[in-house]
Amino acid sequence: xxxxxxxxxxxxxxxxxxxxxxxxxxxxxxxxxxxxxxxxxxxxxxxxxxxxxxxxxxxxxxxxxxxxxxxxxxxxxxxxxxxxxxxxxxxxxxxxxxxxxxxxxxxxxxxxxxxxxxxxxxxxxxxxxxxxxxxxxxxxxxxxxxxxxxxxxxxxxxxxxxxxxxxxxxxxxxxxxxxxxxxxxxxxxxxxxxxxxxxxxxxxxxxxxxxxxxxxxxxxxxxxxxxxxxxxxxxxxxxxxxxxxxxxxxxxxxxxxxxxxxxxxxxxxxxxxxxxxxxxxxxxxxxxxxxxx
Amino acid sequence: xxxxxxxxxxxxxxxxxxxxxxxxxxxxxxxxxxxxxxxxxxxxxxxxxxxxxxxxxxxxxxxxxxxxxxxxxxxxxxxxxxxxxxxxxxxxxxxxxxxxxxxxxxxxxxxxxxxxxxxxxxxxxxxxxxxxxxxxxxxxxxxxxxxxxxxxxxxxxxxxxxxxxxxxxxxxxxxxxxxxxxxxxxxxxxxxxxxxxxxxxxxxxxxxxxxxxxxxxxxxxxxxxxxxxxxxxxxxxxxxxxxxxxxxxxxxxxxxxxxxxxxxxxxxxxxxxxxxxxxxxxxxxxxxxxxxxxxxxxxxxxxxxxx
Numbered sequence: 286x287x288x289x290x291x292x293x294x295x296x297x298x299x300x301x302x303x304x305x306x307x308x309x310x311x312x313x314x315x316x317x318x319x320x321x322x323x324x325x326x327x328x329x330x331x332x333x334x335x336x337x338x339x340x341x342x343x344x345x346x347x348x349x350x351x352x353x354x355x356x357x358x359x360x361x362x363x364x365x366x367x368x369x370x371x372x373x374x375x376x377x378x379x380x381x382x383x384x385x386x387x388x389x390x391x392x393x394x395x396x397x398x399x400x401x402x403x404x405x406x407x408x409x410x411x412x413x414x415x416x417x418x419x420x421x422x423x424x425x426x427x428x429x430x431x432x433x434x435x436x437x438x439x440x441x442x443x444x445x446x447x448x449x450x451x452x453x454x455x456x457x458x459x460x461x462x463x464x465x466x467x468x469x470x471x472x473x474x475x476x477x478x479x480x481x482x483x484x485x486x487x488x489x490x491x492x493x494x495x496x497x498x499x500x501x502x503x504x505x506x507x508x509x510x511x512x513x514x515x516x517x518x519x520x521x522x523x524x525x526x527x528x529x530x531x532x533x534x535x536x537x538x539x540x541x542x543x544x545x546x547x548x549x550x551x552x553x554x555x556x557x558x559x560x561x562x563x564x565x566x567x568x569x570x571x572x573x574x575x576x577x578x
Numbered sequence: 579x580x581x582x583x584x585x586x587x588x589x590x591x592x593x594x595x596x597x598x599x600x601x602x603x604x605x606x607x608x609x610x611x612x613x614x615x616x617x618x619x620x621x622x623x624x625x626x627x628x629x630x631x632x633x634x635x636x637x638x639x640x641x642x643x644x645x646x647x648x649x650x651x652x653x654x655x656x657x658x659x660x661x662x663x664x665x666x667x668x669x670x671x672x673x674x675x676x677x678x679x680x681x682x683x684x685x686x687x688x689x690x691x692x693x694x695x696x697x698x699x700x701x702x703x704x705x706x707x708x709x710x711x712x713x714x715x716x717x718x719x720x721x722x723x724x725x726x727x728x729x730x731x732x733x734x735x736x737x738x739x740x741x742x743x744x745x746x747x748x749x750x751x752x753x754x755x756x757x758x759x760x761x762x763x764x765x766x767x768x769x770x771x772x773x774x775x776x777x778x779x780x781x782x783x784x785x786x787x788x789x790x791x792x793x794x795x796x797x798x799x800x801x802x803x804x805x806x807x808x809x810x811x812x813x814x815x816x817x818x819x820x821x822x823x824x825x826x827x828x829x830x831x832x833x834x835x836x837x838x839x840x841x842x843x844x845x846x847x848x849x850x851x852x853x854x855x856x857x858x859x860x861x862x863x864x865x866x867x868x869x870x871x872x873x874x875x876x877x878x879x880x881x882x883x884x885x
Contacts, residue, residue, distance in 0.1 A: 350845065356848055379848075450649075450843060455651075456651075465654050467653075470646065470649075470824065473738065476821070483721070484738070487726050487737075488725070488729065488735070488736050489729075489735075
């Protein structure tokens with residue numbers, strides 16, 4: 286939700302102001318870091334931890350979404366943009382026109398879990414079935430189309446929960462499940478990863494998608510197969526790392542040109558074991574073979 | 579500068595300190611007075627400027643107003659139809675008014691005509707307090723409390739729908755409608771009531787036959803302001819409607835409002851893109867509609883003051 290984003294902005298502003306005030310004459314380097322709401326919790330944890338590693342560098346983190354982060358990088362107002370989707374051709378061109386040179390760094394992976402109400406008896410679902418549920422012109426409208434009878438779900442109608450149309454999660458799900466096709470009209474478009482899980486938790490008829498890190502014990506995560514009847518894989522950090530889970534995506538950080546100096550040091554630290562163990566602790570998969578003991 | 583008394587009227591004719599202070603205050607008050615107009619014109623110019631690129635480019639009147647296909651970020655073909663969004667806003671506002679009108683008129687009649695002393699003060703303060711609840715709190719009530727209640731009570735698949743948002747919005751619009759309706763009832767001169775009572779009318783007859791007809795312009799104004807409030811409300815409807823592009827056929831359908839669409843999408847849209855401009859075009863449309871509603875409300879209320 287945006288309230289969390291605002292909280293982060295306020296917090297980081299306050300933190301930077303405080304640190305600046307305490308710093309006295311000492312020279313402090315500030316890294317501006319903005320973008321994906323999926324990554325914001327991790328980015329915040331990195332920023333806090335990095336304070337201990339290198340007190341001379343302050344990382345100011347804010348959310349707002351992948352699009353916002355990349356737009357800020359294009360405008361040259363941030364040092365690092367977080368994104369849960371790859372930069373688009375259009376954005377790349379816009380950046381080049383603006384004299385920027387976005388360089389992509391994979392900092393981790395996220396498995397996009399399918400969320401169901403705990404009473405839903407469905408244990409596995411294929412991406413083909415997901416396309417029938419989510420895609421424009423898809424034929425699945427009722428749970429009986431999937432061969433299940435959901436207790437507590439009146440009329441057996443599938444309540445399709447999606448995301449607002451410019452979130453990175455929305456864009457990735459479309460790419461991975463629907464290809465070039467559009468989403469069905471009439472999906473409930475929630476305004477945050479957590480909102481999707483909240484709604485599914487309270488609605489027996491619902492199905493939703495969201496990052497694995499947002500799972501709670503009040504929802505059910507079915508295992509996902511490529512095709513109907515095919516081998517299905519449970520969403521987890523390990524299946525996201527080894528690529529066996531069909532809807533896992535890389536998480537990116539973008540810098541302007543190859544990072545050097547203190548921004549480069551920060552990115553190297555993020556990709557070190559220490560940084561990668563932090564992302565693992567937050568429920569995402571690390572980008573490297575991190576040894577977290 | 580010594581002893582220039584500010585109380586002597588003669589000092590205003592001279593270019594001394596008092597004269598300058600007087601002039602400065604006059605200018606400040608003038609700026610304050612016209613600032614509302616300056617702001618409203620400024621806002622209109624701003625949203626028009628941002629939306630014009632779309633209005634004169636990709637804008638297609640038929641698609642915009644008559645197509646329910648709102649797919650601004652489609653990879654294959656972007657479409658900008660707001661029919662479903664208009665239907666969403668209209669259905670939620672309509673239901674909210676069905677709920678708010680009896681509530682607020684009833685409260686206003688009770689406060690103005692029946693209660694007195696402490697009861698009246700407590701009621702007035704409570705109603706005003708109701709207006710002070712932030713809309714995000716209302717939205718949260720819709721999301722967390724009303725959603726499961728509606729699912730269980732009506733046996734429907736999802737509780738985020740026209741009914742949920744309509745009830746929430748009705749409760750949000752009721753306080754301001756009550757306040758204005760009560761003012762309108764208070765504005766009816768006591769001699770009307772006394773005359774009616776002298777002719778043997780009961781209390782109900784006095785209200786129904788004399789007070790309400792005399793206050794009808796003010797009451798209509800209250801309703802129209804409530805409609806304007808409903809049209810412009812954003813956060814609560816974003817959370818309680820289900821935010822789903824859908825032309826509703828029953829109160830249990832999820833819908834999406836115009837305002838909520840702007841709120842949800844503008845933050846992550848690249849400035850200057852057709853999507854961004856289309857959202858501003860929705861803003862222009864909303865601005866014009868609420869402007870007309872408020873203007874009518876104002877003219878109607880003004881009518882009662884004169885008459």
